[in-house]
Amino acid sequence: MRPDGVSSANGPSYASNGSIASPSHKMGLGHALNGQASYNSSNGDLHTNGFQKSSVSPPSYFGHDREEVTRILIQSLYELGYNGAASLLSKESGYQLESPAVATFRGAVLGGRWAEAERILMQSFYPDGSRRAPNSHSGHTPTKERLVLVEHAELNEMLFYLRQQKFLELLEARNLSGALTVLRHELTPLNFDIGRLHALSSLLMCPPEHLHDQAGWDGSINSSRERLLSELSKSISPSVMIPDNRLAVLLDHVKRNQINQCLYHNTATPPSLYSDHMCDREDFPLRIGIELSQHSDEVWYCQFSHDGTKLVTAGRDRGVIIYDTNTFAVLHKLMDHEEGVAHASWSPDDTKLITCSQDKKARVWNVETGRCLLTIKDQRQPVTAAAWAADGESFVTATLDIGSQLSHWSIHGDALYMWQGGFRVQDCAITPDGRRLIAADVEEKIHVYNFITHEEEYCLALKSKPTSVAVSSDSRHMLVNLSQGEIQLIDIDTTDIIRRFEGQKQGSFVIRSTFGGAAENFVISGSEDSRIYVWHKENGTLIETLEGHISGCVNAISWNPTNPGMFASAGDDCLVRM
Structure with a gap:
């Protein structure tokens, strides 16, 4: 790395009084x-x-x-x-x-x-x-x-x-x-x-x-x-x-190696240097704590707010439900959509929520009041996903409409940009640093755009249809579910496949995976066999296969970003389980 204002990996050394010295x-x-x-x-x-x-x-x-x-x-x-x-x-x-x-x-x-x-x-x-x-x-x-x-x-x-x-x-x-x-x-x-x-x-x-x-x-x-x-x-x-x-760097390597060898490491606290580290499996979230049954049909989506205090669920019954995660009391039940709701996205400050429906509309809600602030309509196909810009002042919607597959909107509903390309989008994400827009094309491709210039950086061919895409909190990696039953961890800059995760069952339906744990140490996914699969992200080990739901698919998973001991799953059995 060059010295023109960009920190070197080596970093400066410091004297005891805090001033830089050598x-x-x-x-x-x-x-x-x-x-x-x-x-x-x-x-x-x-x-x-x-x-x-x-x-x-x-x-x-x-x-x-x-x-x-x-x-x-x-x-x-x-x-x-x-x-x-x-x-x-x-x-x-x-x-x-x-x-x-x-x-x-x-x-x-x-x-x-x-x-x-x-x-x-x-x-x-x-x-x-x-x-x-x-x-x-x-x-x-x-x-x-x-x-x-x-x-x-x-x-x-x-x-x-x-x-x-x-x-x-x-x-x-x-x-x-x-x-x-x-x-x-x-x-x-x-x-x-x-x-x-x-x-x-x-x-x-x-x-x-x-x-x-x-x-x-x-x-x-x-x-x-x-x-x-x-x-x-x-x-x-x-x-x-x-x-x-140098010693600090070596000690960081030691700690990282211990974390990578610990299959159940699920705490933000770094391991001590005094002894070898190993987390107890009993401290990992393996048991169902709470079961939410407010939906009357298949639950297709769930996601915690960024501050972890709320959970949104959505599904085939056209309902969008917002819960308080302290008591799991229902804060709002939003029923304005006319068909099933497949996706929801919290704004960066958690004050607004976008919902995407098969009724070919996306709606923006005030989370505190439950009032609909904006409706994006006139789409010719279902709206499949949405993603907020990093500043929370605009958002992108994705649809199965070849003519308007990706659209950038202001918070007031003004069309800011429409990407062209003639493909249908199943899912999309904006990297947390606001630099890139990633779109999952149903025709076995991933499109990556520069979100600032709108130019396509690259198109990545896949070996089967992608059903979901998630981005790591450091904006370096994307997690792509493939319909043939494989999840790929991909370096966004280089397009290299870092790791493959296998075991879950997938083929006919949209199944979503995500990063999870205190430091995103895990990859977790639903499955068509009613189970939940958890892998260690760094070594790819399948560490748990949980009996997730009674029947049908486990469609989506969300790990609480502030409580590593809690994740939610949404299933075809009309239940949301914690």
């Missing part, structure tokens, strides 16, 4: 404690792995490299603010956190000494002082002045990032002539990332108050230089410059 500022790292490992002639690679106390390799630490463990601990102690302990550990172990060259380079970048930073880069790429790759016969710059680079490191890329930071800082200081000089004589000759170069040149005319937004740069000297250093560190060998927050 280990090179906390102790003298400019000199090796007991000698420095030698470098080879090609790229400055270490013959040994860092800076050691003696030439005799110490025993490993329970199978782990002792030097790596120690240096990561030193870094972590600094990040925790225990500077004295870090210094003492470095002295006692004989291991340095960073090589002298890295310490100098870090200080140059964070101090804005751009000429010095560039000199170190040039010496690291061209130790003999020429613009040629080094050879075994050339004289070399002393290793203490050179960085150890990774194999894919590119000089022009690293120089571009340095000079971009210099350019942006000059712009912020309103030194336009200096910024223009950097752009023309330092950035342009690199011939790197021409698109970004053009974007930088446009900033010369940018009003000062809009600079940060248009540049994607927060303007804070300390934090932006820290991000720059984190980006540059990707080209420097971790054997001499450990990625920031």
Whole structure:
């Protein structure tokens, strides 16, 4: 990731007082404690792995490299603010956190000494002082002045990032002539990332108050230089410059692995590091707690509100029922539709509700009063689904009408846009970040649109008809039910199928699945065999098959977003079960 205002995965390190600092500022790292490992002639690679106390390799630490463990601990102690302990550990172990060259380079970048930073880069790429790759016969710059680079490191890329930071800082200081000089004589000759170069040149005319937004740069000297250093560190060998927050990243991996191995992990609280983690199956929602019988015919849909305080159900009896989830008392029974209601969608703030019916109409309701605010009509086929824009000021309806399969409406009923394409839509969803509209085409396809520009990004062919689509809360993945009895977890950006879930019975009817659990750790689906199927999302294991309803299909499932111990199912037996 580039350093132009976008956080690196490494992240900054922090001193105990909360200010950003680096280990090179906390102790003298400019000199090796007991000698420095030698470098080879090609790229400055270490013959040994860092800076050691003696030439005799110490025993490993329970199978782990002792030097790596120690240096990561030193870094972590600094990040925790225990500077004295870090210094003492470095002295006692004989291991340095960073090589002298890295310490100098870090200080140059964070101090804005751009000429010095560039000199170190040039010496690291061209130790003999020429613009040629080094050879075994050339004289070399002393290793203490050179960085150890990774194999894919590119000089022009690293120089571009340095000079971009210099350019942006000059712009912020309103030194336009200096910024223009950097752009023309330092950035342009690199011939790197021409698109970004053009974007930088446009900033010369940018009003000062809009600079940060248009540049994607927060303007804070300390934090932006820290991000720059984190980006540059990707080209420097971790054997001499450990990625920031390395211990925290490793601990995150440990916790994630424990969660992935725990089939019933259903809490937002991360596992403790003190002991191995395993959730008790008895704490998982496996038993029917409440049975709702207000519907007189098949129940086709159910969904909790975003705050978890309400549940809406809808079905073949034309009724839409809103319940209070604390008492499950009926708040409203909406009977304005003339035929069965197949879908309902809560607005982002839960104050409004859209219902979609086979009567070829969609209605928008005031949740507090139960009053119908708007009716979308004049559709020639059933309205199958609806989705709210992220701001709650507009929504999209989907129909089986080839001429108006996807329509974007304002909250006042004004038609904002009609997508063309000549296909019928069974279900649709807008990603929580508001960027994309996803439509399930009955002709075995998924269409993904840029919701802002309305352009189709791609059309994904499937092996059978999709009956529902759900999007993860982080907008990264979609969950697609296929009529042949398979659920696919798909990466929205890459279209890669991440995982397949099988076991549920499906073939003739619309069956819906969704994400569930405290951190969306599960995939849950209805089935045509009256059962409910629950899979672990990360490993694909079918962990439970529950006897869901008396007979017929379990058509839809909704997991309470604020109470991981509760989900609802809607069935052909006229019941909603909790």
